[in-house]
Structures are given as structure tokens and as C-alpha cells.
Amino acid sequence: MITLYTKPTCNPCRKVKSLLNEADISYVERDFFSTPLTPQELEDLIALTENGVEDLLLIYTKIHDNLYLDFEGMSTEELATALAENPRLLRRPLIVKGQELLIGFEEISCKAFCGIH
Template sequence: MEIWINPACSKCRTAASTLDEAGNEYTQRRYLDDPPTVAEIEDVLARLRLDPWHIARMNEPIAKEISLKDVPKDDAHRADWVAALAEHPKLIQRPIITLDDGTAVVARDDETLARIIGT
């Protein structure tokens, strides 16, 4: 299991703390310091079964700076979205947890965390 976190994010700290308390072993990736590649983002999107615009943090200032809201949300522009996420990892929703079974979740709520730890 791997968790992509930003230590400044309260949701990330809560997720890591919940995993710790449950005794789950995981690798922590500070994705702002170690940005994911385009291939890694595509892998996570496949695991999540989501499109890149579903995990984009549109309220981040960089989203406005690069006019991300103007990029169409369609297959023809998917690579543009993924490239933006790779170039500006702060745009990636957090925390993302990749599970050993090949799936992944965006663990922003207690219910999702409970499913992961099996409670």
C-alpha cells in the first residue's frame, strides 16, 4: 500500500494516522517532493477508474494560472490534463492510497478510510 500525501494537508495527516492506528503497513510518498510521472498518474487513474479532471484540485491558484478550467474534459484533451497534473502535482487531489489489490482510493472521508482498514 502506498499513500500520496502532502504533510501540510489535514486529510493526509488523518489518513496516515488512521492507517498507523490500524497497524497497516504502507509506503508514504510526499508527492510534492517526489512528483509522479505521467505513467504513474495514468496508472493511478486506471486504479481509481477516474479521469484526470476528477482528481484535479481546481481551487489551487496554479489551476487558474494555467487556465485549467478552459481545457475540455474529454478524451481528446485527457493527455493535457494528465500533463498538467504531472507538471503541477499540487493539483492532484489528496490523499490517494494505492492498494495491494490493484485498486486505489481518494481517502478524504472516514468511510473510505474505514473500508481500507477493514472496519
């Protein structure tokens, strides 16, 4: 089963949903703005990354600049709490399949990850 973590107004999120719908691949969608992720869910996502929380961070946003958070000095629990409180800091879409995570949308990678030929 594929789980998509999305924001409705996010163009890459809409693209991955369209790709999955066209391929008739079922998925569960979670709008993490209307139903925020818990710190535990974020810790689970962080555990699936290759480089930790920096893989999930959307660092080129005003909110990132205005928070003045020392992500490097924070524990995983502190990072997860900060991200739960500020979902705009998360890159999107987040695509989870089993214990694998794909971050963002790039059509070729997304097709391979989701098993679309």
C-alpha cells in the same frame, strides 16, 4: 500493500496516516511534492479512477484558475504531463490498494477501503 500519495502539510493526509498507524496497517508513503509523480505514474492513477482525470483534480485552487488548461480537450498523456508539472492540482491523499484507488479522506470510507474494523 497500501500506497499513500501525500503532501506533508495536508491535514487529511495526516489523518489517514494516523488511522493506518493506529490500526497497525503497513503502507508506503510517497510525498508527491518532494518526489514528483511521473506522467506514466499519473496515467496509471487516472486509469484507476471512475471518471478519469476529473476525479483527481483539485479544481478550487488559484493554480487551477491561473493555468487556463483545457482539461476536457487534452489527451490522457497531456493531462498526465500537466499534472506532473503541477502537483498542487491533485486531490489528496490518494490511497492505492492493488488496483483500487480511494481519493481524499472520509474516515468511514477510508476504514472500509483499508480493511479497518
